[in-house]
Amino acid sequence: xxxxxxxxxxxxxxxxxxxxxxxxxxxxxxxxxxxxxxxxxxxxxxxxxxxxxxxxxxxxxxxxxxxxxxxxxxxxxxxxxxxxxxxxxxxxxxxxxxxxxxxxxxxxxxxxxxxxxxxxxxxxxxxxxxxxxxxxxxxxxxxxxxxxxxxxxxxxxxxxxxxxxxxxxxxxxxxxxxxxxxxxxxxxxxxxxxxxxxxxxxxxxxxxxxxxxxxxxxxxxxxxxxxxxxxxxxxxxxxxxxxxxxxxxxxxxxxxxxxxxxxx
Amino acid sequence: xxxxxxxxxxxxxxxxxxxxxxxxxxxxxxxxxxxxxxxxxxxxxxxxxxxxxxxxxxxxxxxxxxxxxxxxxxxxxxxxxxxxxxxxxxxxxxxxxxxxxxxxxxxxxxxxxxxxxxxxxxxxxxxxxxxxxxxxxxxxxxxxxxxxxxxxxxxxxxxxxxxxxxxxxxxxxxxxxxxxxxxxxxxxxxxxxxxxxxxxxxxxxxxxxxxxxxxxxxxxxxxxxxxxxxxxxxxxxxxxxxxxxxxxxxxxxxxxxxxxxxxx
DNA sequence: AGATATTTGTTCGTATGTATT
DNA sequence: TAATACATACGAACAAATATC
Numbered sequence: 001x002x003x004x005x006x007x008x009x010x011x012x013x014x015x016x017x018x019x020x021x022x023x024x025x026x027x028x029x030x031x032x033x034x035x036x037x038x039x040x041x042x043x044x045x046x047x048x049x050x051x052x053x054x055x056x057x058x059x060x061x062x063x064x065x066x067x068x069x070x071x072x073x074x075x076x077x078x079x080x081x082x083x084x085x086x087x088x089x090x091x092x093x094x095x096x097x098x099x100x101x102x103x104x105x106x107x108x109x110x111x112x113x114x115x116x117x118x119x120x121x122x123x124x125x126x127x128x129x130x131x132x133x134x135x136x137x138x139x140x141x142x143x144x145x146x147x148x149x150x151x152x153x154x155x156x157x158x159x160x161x162x163x164x165x166x167x168x169x170x171x172x173x174x175x176x177x178x179x180x181x182x183x184x185x186x187x188x189x190x191x192x193x194x195x196x197x198x199x200x201x202x203x204x205x206x207x208x209x210x211x212x213x214x215x216x217x218x219x220x221x222x223x224x225x226x227x228x229x230x231x232x233x234x235x236x237x238x239x240x241x242x243x244x245x246x247x248x249x250x251x252x253x254x255x256x257x258x259x260x261x262x263x264x
Numbered sequence: 265x266x267x268x269x270x271x272x273x274x275x276x277x278x279x280x281x282x283x284x285x286x287x288x289x290x291x292x293x294x295x296x297x298x299x300x301x302x303x304x305x306x307x308x309x310x311x312x313x314x315x316x317x318x319x320x321x322x323x324x325x326x327x328x329x330x331x332x333x334x335x336x337x338x339x340x341x342x343x344x345x346x347x348x349x350x351x352x353x354x355x356x357x358x359x360x361x362x363x364x365x366x367x368x369x370x371x372x373x374x375x376x377x378x379x380x381x382x383x384x385x386x387x388x389x390x391x392x393x394x395x396x397x398x399x400x401x402x403x404x405x406x407x408x409x410x411x412x413x414x415x416x417x418x419x420x421x422x423x424x425x426x427x428x429x430x431x432x433x434x435x436x437x438x439x440x441x442x443x444x445x446x447x448x449x450x451x452x453x454x455x456x457x458x459x460x461x462x463x464x465x466x467x468x469x470x471x472x473x474x475x476x477x478x479x480x481x482x483x484x485x486x487x488x489x490x491x492x493x494x495x496x497x498x499x500x501x502x503x504x505x506x507x508x509x510x511x512x513x514x515x516x517x518x519x520x521x522x523x524x525x526x527x528x
Numbered sequence: 529a530g531a532t533a534t535t536t537g538t539t540c541g542t543a544t545g546t547a548t549t
Numbered sequence: 550t551a552a553t554a555c556a557t558a559c560g561a562a563c564a565a566a567t568a569t570c
Contacts, residue, residue, distance in 0.1 A: 022537075024332060042370070059539045061325065064557085065332050068288060072333045073366065080556045081547030090371075096364040099337055103355045104444065105300060113442040120384040178377040180368065180455070184448055191444070287558070312535095323559040328537080345567030346534040 027058055027066035032075060035088065042090035046076065051086065093183050101190045108195050111251055115244035118188055119237070125172050125185050126220060126236035127229035132177040138225060144168045145217050155205055162202045166193055168217055201250045212242060291322055291330035296339060299352065306354035310340065315350065357447050365454050372459050375515055379508035382452055383501070389436050389449050390484060390500035391493035396441040402489060408432045409481050419469055426466045430457055432481055465514045476506060 021029075034050060051067075053060055067086060070076045074095035076086050145168060148161035166189050173189065176182030192198045216239040223232040298314060315331075317324050331350060334340045338359035342350050409432060412425035430453050437453065440446030456462045480503040487496040 024537090025336075028336075036369075061539060062537090065329055065538095068329045068332055069336045072289070072292075072336060073363065075366070078556065079547090080545080080554090082554045083548070084546090084555050086556095091367045093367060096360070096367045099363045100360040100447065102296075102337060102339060103357060103360045103447075106306065106355050107443060109442065109444045113444050116388060116442055117385070117444055117448065120388060121381070124380060124384065178373065178380055179371060180373045180377050180381055180452070183364065183367070184381065188444070317560090325560080326558060342536060343567085344534090344536045344565075347568060348535050348566085350536090 023058055023062050024065035024069065027056055027062060028069040030056070031066060032070060032073075035070075035075065040088045042088050044088045046086040046088065048085065093179075093186060097183065097187050097190055100187050101194055104191055105194060108197065109191070111197065111244070111247045114188055114191055115240065115247065117184070119240045119244065121181060121185055121188070122169065122240050123233040123236040124178075125169075125176055125181060126224070126232040128176055128178060128181065129172050130224045130227055130229035130232040133172075133175055133224055137171065137175045138221070141168065141171055141221055141224075144171055145214060145221070148214060155203075158205060159203055162206075163193065165213055165217075197251065197254075198247075200254055201247060204250070204254070206246075206250065213239075216242075287322055287326050288329035288333065291320055291327060292333040294320070295330060296334060296337075299339065304352045306352050308352045310350040310352065312349065357443075357450060361447070361451050361454055364451050365458055368455055369458065372461065373455070375461065375508070375511045378452055378455055379504065379511065381448070383504045383508065385445060385449055385452070386433065386504050387497040387500040388442075389433075389440055389445060390488070390496040392440055392442060392445065393436050394488045394491055394493035394496040397436075397439055397488055401435065401439045402485070405432065405435055405485055405488075408435055409478060409485070412478060419467075422469060423467055426470075427457065429477055429481075461515065461518075462511075464518055465511060468514070468518070470510075470514065477503075480506075 031046075031050065035046070040046070049055060051063065053063060056063060058066075067076065067078070071078065071089075072095075074089060074091035077089040078084070078086050144164060147164040152158035152161050170186060170189050173182045173185040176185070216235060220232060220235045220239070223235055295310075295314065299310070304310070313319060315327065317327060320327060322330075331340065331342070335342065338353060338355040340350050341353040342348070408428060411428040416422035416425050434450060434453050437446045437449040440449070480499060484496060484499045484503070487499055
């Protein structure tokens with residue numbers, strides 16, 4: 001048998017094809033196809049013969065652009081020096097989160113949209129953490145909330161504390177035993193951090209929120225340490241409901257502000 | 265306060281930074297930052313002065329690599345000729361879904377992982393459809409289930425029907441009024457379609473499943489037409505629980521198969 | 529229809545940086 | 550430290566595409 005795998009793996013080519021494929025794109029697609037078909041694993045070296053300028057009928061420059069594409073996609077990494085070359089790299093969730101965030105920056109969802117998912121998923125994440133989170137990660141979590149343990153003294157500090165609060169959730173997402181759940185929660189956090197509306201809210205002073213926020217998280221850490229998933233889930237559910245209500249209130253305030261005052 | 269916007273938008277740099285940023289990557293990040301800060305909309309032309317080799321202190325080749333990265337991220341497109349240049353491109357959800365799918369093909373989640381999210385999100389999608397789905401989309405939905413209304417006559421036909429069933433859910437996702445919810449559900453469907461394990465399950469004959477599947481969907485369409493979100497949510501919840509149980513059973517069967525028989 | 533100008537796309541030669549030996 | 554092997558970066562020149570006259 002000459003071809004053990006006759007199936008063509010074409011699901012990776014961009015589905016909504018542009019008018020014309022250009023050479024670097026085609027080269028990148030070709031290489032990716034080979035990569036996946038050959039079943040190369042992260043850490044494996046990319047065969048040098050694939051990269052010979054002659055093998056692909058493209059020049060070094062074009063080849064380099066193709067490699068750049070794959071590198072950005074997270075599929076490969078290059079190492080200099082002898083024994084160096086192109087290596088298959090494990091994709092990181094952040095690569096994919098980045099692209100998805102880009103998408104939603106162009107068509108921003110509402111805060112209600114984001115929390116519709118957070119209300120469903122964060123409690124699951126908390127329960128997951130209570131059953132699976134390793135002890136080392138628990139330590140990291142405790143350190144994270146230490147950043148905003150003390151009352152902020154300036155507006156900027158308050159803003160940084162708010163971001164650290166997102167990091168707390170991000171740490172949970174990073175350690176999720178369910179990778180898809182972790183990915184989605186991380187994406188939602190990224191949106192909260194980057195969407196202009198949310199940034200505007202975070203940058204304004206928010207007296208009062210901090211107290212309830214940190215209380216929830218202390219309780220949550222305790223529940224996780226006790227390995228009590230039901231309790232963890234309940235706490236997170238309550239936290240999400242409060243957080244959504246808070247964000248919506250602030251959003252309304254911000255809208256009223258921009259309508260009445262400060263025309264500019 | 266001399267600087268009106270002192271905030272640096274650095275969250276876009278890969279959070280888990282590699283050892284060394286290289287020039288094309290840095291250039292790409294810089295350009296993306298400018299793009300977002302300037303609030304350029306899809307269709308807008310990228311100012312030529314940003315691309316002057318002098319402005320960025322990089323050569324044209326390096327600049328082109330940076331542009332290639334952004335192009336692959338879906339952020340820009342280029343046009344040749346007079347009046348041509350670099351244009352901001354409207355990103356499509358499929359761009360981002362593709363990248364995320366790439367990620368999960370490298371570290372496949374389990375079926376349980378996927379359904380942990382589907383159980384939470386698909387019911388919300390159904391409820392959303394019952395309140396927001398336009399009547400035209402309802403017609404499309406009815407046409408979709410017509411594909412698998414009749415009993416399949418061959419294995420291949422059964423497989424195609426299974427994919428059409430995924431299309432039913434995809435249609436719901438496409439029409440979601442909540443874009444993040446729609447995106448996530450579409451990603452999950454993509455995973456079900458592309459993950460090797462799932463493909464293996466779908467390609468085997470599954471007597472009995474079809475009947476309950478189509479019943480659920482007929483009921484669901486009725487609930488949506490009646491604009492009854494609670495009912496729609498309930499139906500979908502039941503559907504998801506059954507679907508998960510089914511997939512898990514088939515997965516177990518497949519594992520046993522590959523353990524006992526057919527060593528090859 | 530055809531010539532021309534403008535802008536992106538491709539290639540080559542060479543230089544530089546960096547890690548191994 | 551010097552030699553090396555390899556990736557990375559630069560700049561100039563050429564090719565292709567396309568709108569305008």
